[in-house]
Amino acid sequence: MSIPDLNTIKSAAKRIKPYIHNTPVLRCAGINEITGGDIFFKCENMQKAGAFKSRGACNAVFSLTADQLKKGVGTHSSGNHAQALARAASLRNTDAYIVMPETSPRVKVAGVKGYGGKITFCKPTLQAREETLQRIIEDTGALEIHPYNNYRIIAGQATAALEMLEEMGKTDIIMVPVGGGGLLSGTALTTKYLLPGTRVIAAEPEMADDAYRSFYEGRLIPSNNPKTIADGLLTSLGSLTYPIIREYVDDIVTVSEEGIIKAMRLIWERMKIVIEPSSAVPLAAVLENKIDIKGKTVGIILSGGNVDLDGLPWLEKE
């Protein structure tokens, strides 16, 4: 495997088509008026299992033979990749071994169980997660499917931008949030293959700014104790995603926690859709004037919609 080319991304799109949604692309006159741009929102919050992660997980799992899948697949994840992988595995009638920190949100644990995933809980540290997964893989012979540091995952995530650009035709800017960099690297590849003149800009919480620092210091710097309401963006860039991002992404900007909550609420109120905090990070960057989109066409990928409806951020006590 090497960095996915356009044919690989198109093959991924064809492979996963029966198992995912071609999600709607929505516009909002009210938000355009506020920002001065013309924003097209790709609604991956409405994707199967509630996030773009279903694209990569389906591409990885459906690329494997029945024989390779015989002993199942495994990953450690507290979030959307866990649900997406459990779902993809169930579609291929194989087991998904999911290592989750014992602090994982109830709603995400329920999601994984709902898709038949076999959960092992562990302490909420990266070391405990990796050790526990390693032990399970040795015991079961399952194949590890990493949430982002995997070219098949990257090619799968790249299909969201492929659909969006097919619908938009062209655009001045594409924006996505960045955590481990699977969505960002895939989006950057698709965009630069199809529309080399389009700017690819990532947005990241200030409180988890490893991608920003890595991008501008020119070396891979892992997150140091990240803490953000955007729970999908706590992870650090990987050895496969970082080089793609360094080469193909035009800019990375950071946003405040307050900005994320404000943008999230604006999207709920004006667009009448449910997004999780991570999805709001690109619009937060626009609202905080980190990016000027006046008079420009912008595609934003809303990454997911898995949010605990019992604990909305604007209702939390300070």
Added chain:
Amino acid sequence: MSIPDLNTIKSAAKRIKPYIHNTPVLRCAGINEITGGDIFFKCENMQKAGAFKSRGACNAVFSLTADQLKKGVGTHSSGNHAQALARAASLRNTDAYIVMPETSPRVKVAGVKGYGGKITFCKPTLQAREETLQRIIEDTGALEIHPYNNYRIIAGQATAALEMLEEMGKTDIIMVPVGGGGLLSGTALTTKYLLPGTRVIAAEPEMADDAYRSFYEGRLIPSNNPKTIADGLLTSLGSLTYPIIREYVDDIVTVSEEGIIKAMRLIWERMKIVIEPSSAVPLAAVLENKIDIKGKTVGIILSGGNVDLDGLPWLEKE
């Protein structure tokens, strides 16, 4: 004016097309699995001003000449018709005089103000609302646009089913919530004109069941102290909507308050869209087994999405 025929409804659709959204029709595999039916949800929560009411208000206002509109339009409403009328009036550069009860939700008052509506507050009784509107109309010469007891409004609301049926081709059942009956009577007309074999079923809160009682007792019975979380459905059928409903609607069923909240939350969680309680009433009827949709195709109009995000019903103290 008489009961709108198919040509009148098609003319309304053409008239309002530049000013409203052809809203998305969404399906949800998870909800289909729970209900055993194949449901198509028409997302009027994503309509301009957040509800189907923009259809009727635009049709009424754009049917009038500049001369007729010179002195503005007026209505009393605590809800979505107020916002929709204020928006339609602003598109025609005329005034909208809106009488609102002083207890109206802050978010709806802000919506009316946002569209430039001129608000007069009054005591929260029907008498105070009607008297206040009467006085304003006498003072200003504005034309009253009733929220539902008006054939132009009914023809406008009928265009939601027109779009949905164009997209669906055919369907076994169409379901909508019923308050004053504008959406229901319009939907029934469109459906019986185009697909006479399709069943039209209305759902109503038990706690505001005037339409149910009127339908089954065969005479117009006004609401008696209605009280429901579905704040769009507190009104009673009108003298123009009731006869259409009696003739063209196949059934009206009622649902519990708990059922409405449960259905609302299910739609938020699974479909990742924001709907107001009134929109959840038809699905609540299915979940409470008031209607059997197993193996059937069903169109449901989600009437609106204007909900106060600071006070979600499942977070309320008992």
